[in-house]
Amino acid sequence: MSDSRAPAAQAPALRAALARTWGETVALFAHVPFGVSLLAIWAVLTLIGVIVEQGRDPSYYAGAYAPPLARLILRLDIENIYHSPAYIGVLGLIICSMAAATFTKVIPRRIPRLNPVKIDAIPLHARLRVAGDPDAVRARLAAFFSSRGWQVRKRAFGGTEWTFADKSNWARRGVLVAHVGFVLIAVGTTIYWATGYSGQFAVLSGQTATIPQNGTKVALERFAYRIDPVRTKAGIVYQPIDYVSDAKVTARDGVTRDAVIRVNHPYDANGTLIYQSTYGFAIDFRVTHDGVPVPGPDHPLKEGEGFVVDGTTRAIQYQRFVGTIDRATGMPGADPRPNDPGVIVVAFDGDRPIGQALLPLGVPVDLGAGYKLEAARYVLYSGFQYRYDPGIPVVGIGAFVLLAGLCVSLYFVPARLFIIVRESGAGTSEVGVAATTVKGYDVFEDRFREIVEALRRDAPSVPHANEAAPAPVLGAV
Amino acid sequence: MDPTRELIDQVLLKTAIAAYATGALVLFAYFLTRNGLYRKIGAPLAILGCAAQLVELGTRWWMTGIWPLTNLYGSLSLFSALGVAIFVIFALRYDLWLVGGPVVAVSAIALAYGTTWNEGYMPAVPALQSYWIKIHVPIVISAYASFMVAFCVSLIYLMKAYGETRFAARRGAVRGIAATAGGPPVDLTLSASTYAATPALGSARIDTPATSQAAAAGDALAQWLEGLPSLARLDVMQYRVIAIGLPLLSLGIITGAMWAKEAWGAYWQWDPKETAALVSWIVYAGYMHLHTRPEWRGVKTAWISVLGFATIVFCYLGVNIWISGLHSYKM
Ligand code: HEM
Numbered sequence: 051m052s053d054s055r056a057p058a059a060q061a062p063a064l065r066a067a068l069a070r071t072w073g074e075t076v077a078l079f080a081h082v083p084f085g086v087s088l089l090a091i092w093a094v095l096t097l098i099g100v101i102v103e104q105g106r107d108p109s110y111y112a113g114a115y116a117p118p119l120a121r122l123i124l125r126l127d128i129e130n131i132y133h134s135p136a137y138i139g140v141l142g143l144i145i146c147s148m149a150a151a152t153f154t155k156v157i158p159r160r161i162p163r164l165n166p167v168k169i170d171a172i173p174l175h176a177r178l179r180v181a182g183d184p185d186a187v188r189a190r191l192a193a194f195f196s197s198r199g200w201q202v203r204k205r206a207f208g209g210t211e212w213t214f215a216d217k218s219n220w221a222r223r224g225v226l227v228a229h230v231g232f233v234l235i236a237v238g239t240t241i242y243w244a245t246g247y248s249g250q251f252a253v254l255s256g257q258t259a260t261i262p263q264n265g266t267k268v269a270l271e272r273f274a275y276r277i278d279p280v281r282t283k284a285g286i287v288y289q290p291i292d293y294v295s296d297a298k299v300t301a302r303d304g305v306t307r308d309a310v311i312r313v314n315h316p317y318d319a320n321g322t323l324i325y326q327s328t329y330g331f332a333i334d335f336r337v338t339h340d341g342v343p344v345p346g347p348d349h350p351l352k353e354g355e356g357f358v359v360d361g362t363t364r365a366i367q368y369q370r371f372v373g374t375i376d377r378a379t380g381m382p383g384a385d386p387r388p389n390d391p392g393v394i395v396v397a398f399d400g401d402r403p404i405g406q407a408l409l410p411l412g413v414p415v416d417l418g419a420g421y422k423l424e425a426a427r428y429v430l431y432s433g434f435q436y437r438y439d440p441g442i443p444v445v446g447i448g449a450f451v452l453l454a455g456l457c458v459s460l461y462f463v464p465a466r467l468f469i470i471v472r473e474s475g476a477g478t479s480e481v482g483v484a485a486t487t488v489k490g491y492d493v494f495e496d497r498f499r500e501i502v503e504a505l506r507r508d509a510p511s512v513p514h515a516n517e518a519a520p521a522p523v524l525g526a527v
Numbered sequence: 528m529d530p531t532r533e534l535i536d537q538v539l540l541k542t543a544i545a546a547y548a549t550g551a552l553v554l555f556a557y558f559l560t561r562n563g564l565y566r567k568i569g570a571p572l573a574i575l576g577c578a579a580q581l582v583e584l585g586t587r588w589w590m591t592g593i594w595p596l597t598n599l600y601g602s603l604s605l606f607s608a609l610g611v612a613i614f615v616i617f618a619l620r621y622d623l624w625l626v627g628g629p630v631v632a633v634s635a636i637a638l639a640y641g642t643t644w645n646e647g648y649m650p651a652v653p654a655l656q657s658y659w660i661k662i663h664v665p666i667v668i669s670a671y672a673s674f675m676v677a678f679c680v681s682l683i684y685l686m687k688a689y690g691e692t693r694f695a696a697r698r699g700a701v702r703g704i705a706a707t708a709g710g711p712p713v714d715l716t717l718s719a720s721t722y723a724a725t726p727a728l729g730s731a732r733i734d735t736p737a738t739s740q741a742a743a744a745g746d747a748l749a750q751w752l753e754g755l756p757s758l759a760r761l762d763v764m765q766y767r768v769i770a771i772g773l774p775l776l777s778l779g780i781i782t783g784a785m786w787a788k789e790a791w792g793a794y795w796q797w798d799p800k801e802t803a804a805l806v807s808w809i810v811y812a813g814y815m816h817l818h819t820r821p822e823w824r825g826v827k828t829a830w831i832s833v834l835g836f837a838t839i840v841f842c843y844l845g846v847n848i849w850i851s852g853l854h855s856y857k858m
Pocket of ligand 1: 079081084086088089144145148151225228452456488812816818
């Protein structure tokens, strides 16, 4: 029996402990410096991703960094930091922190109830003595502030009547709007992570490529580019002006359509956007041994691709296309357009690079031991990126909500005046005014001074309570 | 290049550089001496430089039909012009001419450095051929310019706050500047007998008591520091300029994302430039949050503003020069 009662007795204690832990966690998350620390971690992780090039293969990091650093980059997912658990985790914590702060701090603090205050305890305060009994003075004060665009409300607390005047009260919700905007962006991004996809592919002229995730087919009929020579202070610069692919696209609906995919103008294939991102020159390499063709690569190679020369330990890598070989020097010329084209290849023995050469197109070169290599012809290829992102509308709305929230909270300073009027004898009243804003006092100091001066002008202080001079009247509005 | 165009371009450019260089010197002299004559000479020089630059960019566009902000020269040129323009607006509105020396000097340096990237008239690479460049770039640059002005205000704030800690330490009573920055309660209690005794507020407010005391005792440096706007006022100015810059930076990032979505199908590509702008955005969002806390408002937030501007410089120049990407202007 005692066994069954013990857990029952422990349950409230456990619940209390859990409630306390929950309360402490919420309080920690709602603490602004904690939230800002999370923002700082987010900034640092983001900055690391700017400095360390993202998405390269491991050999790149091994080459670019000292071995311990390269290992660290790969082990900690720094090469793909924006999709790493740490990055996504920090964003999740920021959202939690923002939510905790919004409910426990922003709403109570930024949208406070109308409550009486100790006028003199508020740094921005003033006291004036004016003519008239309290009711009349209150009425004149209400008219004074209303006519200047303040929202005036009256409340009685324990028999004392208070007047509250608010400016830009609506703008107190700006923070909420900004926080909601940020959450919407996070939701939209999550929708993409959960259901969207993206990638890239290259198609040679005359060939077809398929987007693996949805089966969309892109048949490239023709690719064209325009590069113009431009005379600048530094000499002639060959400036790319345009590139465009003529293709036939068969989207998910099974219908084939003619598509002109031009740089800066993505093609929409049933919700998947296909963007003209790059182009290049694929090369048809041929190898002979003692004049007899030997098997070479089975497709034209793109920049960076290579092949092993059949029957040897040697490999050839196609490094880069040279549009124009300078006739005088035999070196790559500045004009990237294929006038007198060639290719730069690197030869390897096993993994070891043994030399680099510039091969004019159509001219076989000796590789030694009876082998000859020829870059026979080039085929233009077009490089595309694609993306299906159903989260875009949510992100878009979130971005504008966030911006609206920022503008509201940063350009408008909601201020509240607390006004109390007390009888002070000889037909006069004492007016106490204090001001609070959501951004501290300094930001409102000048404005408060102007308000008090306007009040003073309209209702000059009674020179001295015991002086006989007639008390001035709070000016007409 | 057409010699007439070249000549107009050069005349305007040299006018701007000369106006900024002398304007910066004169406004620095104003900063040091508070002699109003320097302000009267420096302010028109700054305005002249700014106008010459804007006209130069406008004529470039008009004469070549090529949007001038597609290279680092055009961009830095607009940055310096907008930096001066924002400063002038603030100076006119809040009597902030004291900040002119550093602002105009930074603008002059930015413009002079920009001219080293002036390649002449080049059509934009395909990635930059879009009407979005006319919307996105000026917005982002105006955000950078606002942060530059805020940075200059922060420097003056930190200088004055540092002076206060030194004088307070000398007095043997080091008081936290954060507390002074928030300011002692301002008693505006008005009655006929006390109103006249109420210290003037705003620019004349005293929130550096140790400096004031040293100034009263005849210390020349303290007297000079005393003449700067109060810490509270400098803090409010810095906040106000950042409050303009942050929504502009947000809008800049959003228009950049819209451009990317329209041109490249993806609104966010983790391109080094947009990512670096996100870093700056986070830093300034952090600033805004900490600025709501009285214990952080002051020296700490001024340092965050300095850090924020360092991230802007990295985003603006560091990424363009050291890290390539869609935004490097040199594809
Ligand atoms: C990164 C996304 C965020 C954005 C865009 C954002 C936006 C804003 C804005 C614009 C303000 C008004 C600032 C002012 O009036 O000067 C604000 C205030 C506030 N934010 Fe955030 N915020 C974000 C994240 C957070 C986080 C992570 C927290 C968690 C602690 C948080 C808690 C608060 C609080 C408590 C306030 C009100 C401060 C006060 O009135 O004392 N925010 N936020």
